[in-house]
Amino acid sequence: MNTIKNPILKGFNPDPSIIRVEDDYYVATSTFEWFPGVQIHHSKDLIHWNLITHPLSSIKHLNMLGNVDSGGVWAPCLSYSDGTFYLIFTDVKNHYGAFKDTHNYLVTASDIQGPWSEPIYLNSSGFDPSLFHDEDGRKWLVNMVWDHRKNKNSFGGILLQEYDVQKQKLVGPIKNIFKGTELGLTEAPHLYKKGSYYYLMTAEGGTRYDHAVTMARATSIDGPYEVDPQNPMLTSKGKDHLTLQKAGHGSLVETQGGEWYMTHLVGRPLPNIKKCNLGRETAIQKCEWSEDGWLRISAGGNDPQVEVESIDVPEFQFEPAKTKDDFTDETLNIHFNSLRTPVTEEWASLKEREGFLRIYGRESFHSNFQQSLIARRQQSFQVMAETVVEFEPTTFQQMAGLVYYYNTKNYHYLHVSHDEDLGKCIGIMSNSKGYYDEPIDGMISIEDWQRCYLKITIQYEEVQFYYSKDGEHWLKVGPTLDASYVSDENADIVADGANLDQGFTGGFLGMAVQDLSGQKRYADFDYFIYEEEESR
Incomplete structure (x- = not known):
């Protein structure tokens, strides 16, 4: 049996x-x-x-x-x-x-x-x-x-x-x-x-x-x-x-x-x-x-x-889900999700540039309305996610990158943006219970980079971000972060001495773009990888 x-x-x-x-x-x-x-x-x-x-x-x-x-x-x-x-x-x-x-x-x-x-x-x-x-x-x-x-x-x-x-x-x-x-x-x-x-x-x-x-x-x-x-x-x-x-x-x-x-x-x-x-x-x-x-x-x-x-029937296995999405299909992988509204050509397109997912920046992670975020569930305690983005921001209000997301008040975000002194730059924004630290360890200039490779590894409670110019030589960015920020319990609210259950979802890994200036600056993502390790 x-x-x-x-x-x-x-x-x-x-x-x-x-x-x-x-x-x-x-x-x-x-x-x-x-x-x-x-x-x-x-x-x-x-x-x-x-x-x-x-x-x-x-x-x-x-x-x-x-x-x-x-x-x-x-x-x-x-x-x-x-x-x-x-x-x-x-x-x-x-x-x-x-x-x-x-x-x-x-x-x-x-x-x-x-x-x-x-x-x-x-x-x-x-x-x-x-x-x-x-x-x-x-x-x-x-x-x-x-x-x-x-x-x-x-x-x-x-x-x-x-x-x-x-x-x-x-x-x-x-x-x-x-x-x-x-x-x-x-x-x-x-x-x-x-x-x-x-x-x-x-x-x-x-x-x-x-x-x-x-x-x-x-x-x-x-x-x-x-x-x-x-x-x-x-x-x-x-x-x-x-x-x-x-x-x-x-x-x-x-x-x-x-x-x-x-x-x-x-x-x-x-x-x-x-x-x-x-x-x-x-x-x-x-x-x-x-x-x-x-x-x-x-x-x-x-x-x-x-x-x-189990029941007494022959085992029936399905073809394993692919770990890398090259965005060459006409529709998004079934494991990808958006927040509150469907994915439409207005803000996310697989057609505008062949082999890329183009996402137009909209509202911030704190919005309950029009976020430009496409992500998939975290389904193991040990995972790696990777993508590469081409993005030319002109203001600090424009951001694009790789996010580890729970809800509008709890996330870790490795993003490309613009700074008046550094030009195009990369850094980490973290948010717990609606209070955010940004930038963690400062922003790093990548002014002359056409594309920026982004990676996250999660080992149980430890989160580490990386970035690379060529996708082969990786550099750590920021300190080891706390995965429990992205948890049901961290999303709960304490009011009048009582703990109110308010977090009912789970961790997601994905791609996001914001343009708080309203110019709808877009970013192109060439692929997305999600891999799970064997549990220790």
């Missing part, structure tokens, strides 16, 4: 929703403010996974212009019924403070690759919506409800309402079917039917180190729900020795052979730091049903396992 090694989806791939269609498995994960929206990976053996599509690929599907950091697409739910794929998602406009503006939508497709329909608006009462297809043909939406009132439980329970396919809207009464357990922060509801019971799986404890998967069941879909007496059925809480932390937010699938597996969220903190620069990732556990009808981890207990027994 083959073995699954967790996490199955490394790097920023949280809130997994898994389905099986015949012999194919699909997992949808959250993308937050990164565009296009929702990642869908495919597998045939639960071991090897391949990114195949982003369903929310145009402005008609998703308009996130102005969305706050870690807003955008939260917790998609993928399901399949009667030849149709259903994808439910939340577009979060705001999640700071007492209020959360959370708009829930549905898109459908007859093929997982699309085309996907235009979004159908559902509601805005909370986040983590999920669609359940009952045996009698009726469809039900569940989502957590957000309560902004003081002296109330802000995670106000799980709402249930019927969805009418013909009318394409929610119909009938809204009922709060589950107020959660003593763990609190009840979210991520998924409904399942097995035997005479409806099972409600939720996430509780919050999406950090107290995260958990909890179960409840009822003989009627609207309750009352009894709680699993051994809750939580999965958690890493209080188990600092475990490799997989933050375990929670589960989703169930039944295999061709009648076995059960649960995908779930995990985090792998940097050694001895408890900060996750890889973001929240996706793992999977083999499960079974106890004699008294409750879901249990097959390995026993409720710890997330690193190694899990």
Whole structure:
């Protein structure tokens, strides 16, 4: 029997929703403010996974212009019924403070690759919506409800309402079917039917180190729900020795052979730091049903396992992703993403100069609107990224280079710019929690260089930038930097003595151009390399 090694989806791939269609498995994960929206990976053996599509690929599907950091697409739910794929998602406009503006939508497709329909608006009462297809043909939406009132439980329970396919809207009464357990922060509801019971799986404890998967069941879909007496059925809480932390937010699938597996969220903190620069990732556990009808981890207990027994099918491997992109294709590599809006010819072009990616400078890294940034996930603790840029800035307000990015307030940036005394120059800008140091160790003149090669190496918590004139002889630039700047925990906000979870994404490596003068000066990038080293 083959073995699954967790996490199955490394790097920023949280809130997994898994389905099986015949012999194919699909997992949808959250993308937050990164565009296009929702990642869908495919597998045939639960071991090897391949990114195949982003369903929310145009402005008609998703308009996130102005969305706050870690807003955008939260917790998609993928399901399949009667030849149709259903994808439910939340577009979060705001999640700071007492209020959360959370708009829930549905898109459908007859093929997982699309085309996907235009979004159908559902509601805005909370986040983590999920669609359940009952045996009698009726469809039900569940989502957590957000309560902004003081002296109330802000995670106000799980709402249930019927969805009418013909009318394409929610119909009938809204009922709060589950107020959660003593763990609190009840979210991520998924409904399942097995035997005479409806099972409600939720996430509780919050999406950090107290995260958990909890179960409840009822003989009627609207309750009352009894709680699993051994809750939580999965958690890493209080188990600092475990490799997989933050375990929670589960989703169930039944295999061709009648076995059960649960995908779930995990985090792998940097050694001895408890900060996750890889973001929240996706793992999977083999499960079974106890004699008294409750879901249990097959390995026993409720710890997330690193190694899990796979299904009894031949291994199915995919062609490895290429490490170097020469920008010779008509479209960008599927692993590249932009912030909040699609990549368009207006600001990023593969056509204007053959074999180059031309990016026009727009707003700063602090903008929630029009950033010119194209980047990909960091998916290993040990990585190297490299590019070369041709750029002729005429003012200090014009910058282009290689960035290690978390959000508008947390990043490291090796950039080419202009200085009145040095001319064309290169230096590092670092930002933590909105406070930036620039330039670190000063700017270095490269006045006579036509092109500048840029490189970053990340070894767990250590970040080092390099630059070169020829791509062969490399010089260090700046000191060793702290990778934990680019982590979920560093993005969190402390207010009134409380730590508020506000960082939900992960580290990205990519190319960026700014022109704060408004002249839209462009930079040409000849290639981009992303390579991972074996974990030590």
